[in-house]
Amino acid sequence: MRFARTGAPGAERPIVSGSDGLWRDPTPLTDTIDLELMSSAERLDVDALPVIEPGRFGPPLDRVGKIICIGLNYADHARETGATPPEEPIVFLKTADTVVGPDDDVLIPRGSKKTDWEVELAVVIGATARYLDSVDQARACIAGYAISNDVSEREFQLERGGQWDKGKNCETFNPLGPWILSADEVADPQNLGLRLWVNGELRQDGTTADMIFGVDHLVWYLSQFMVLRPGDVINTGTPAGVAMGSATADYLKAGDVVELEIDGLGRQRQRFRQA
Known part of the structure; x- marks a missing residue:
């Protein structure tokens, strides 16, 4: 099942899509897309x-809670950046107010020279994960999956001192959606293609x-350090x-268009403009 929200910013309404692929209006039942709706959807006659x-x-x-991000989690990405693949996950956070719609404009920060793109699989947590005993328990804590663009300003992130947060939490830096696909619809989250284009040119073409x-x-690892x-969202x-x-280090500039997709999770399109 797919869960989404449609409408003007700040006035979105929930929509859901079941077996026939049509978008439907659940407002007779609820006025929001939340985990209660997602967990009860199988019992609804959508x-x-x-x-x-x-x-x-x-x-x-x-209502997005924490956004926990994982750095250098693809071997080919680690190689292209000259980094050694990590022995444990690299973890940093984004604030929930960076989240915008999948086709909304993204703002290039003032003073930015190195605004970058990152197509990512987003995992939406559906049940509390606290000190999970094993990796096998993780899947039961996942509500669904979505597309995330982890937009980054690399100079702010890596050249301005401190931690990565300055380059990751700029306004509009986390387009999310267009929908959440329920976890039961994804047979293997480690077998999804990810692609991203800049101005029509394919830049990323990978697989989870x-x-x-x-x-x-x-999910298991993070539960050892924080309560999910x-x-x-991960x-x-x-x-x-x-x-x-x-x-060539051709970072994003005002007027550039970024499009991204993940198998089964839809497609995003953002125009970048100066803040």
């Missing part, structure tokens, strides 16, 4: 709800099979093809 034609897609989750640390391992709660890393790994 195909009996009114059909609706979506407009703008907003972020698919009404190349993750250094897989989805289940990440329903509504938290950005699981990006494959090779980012500007930082390019010999």
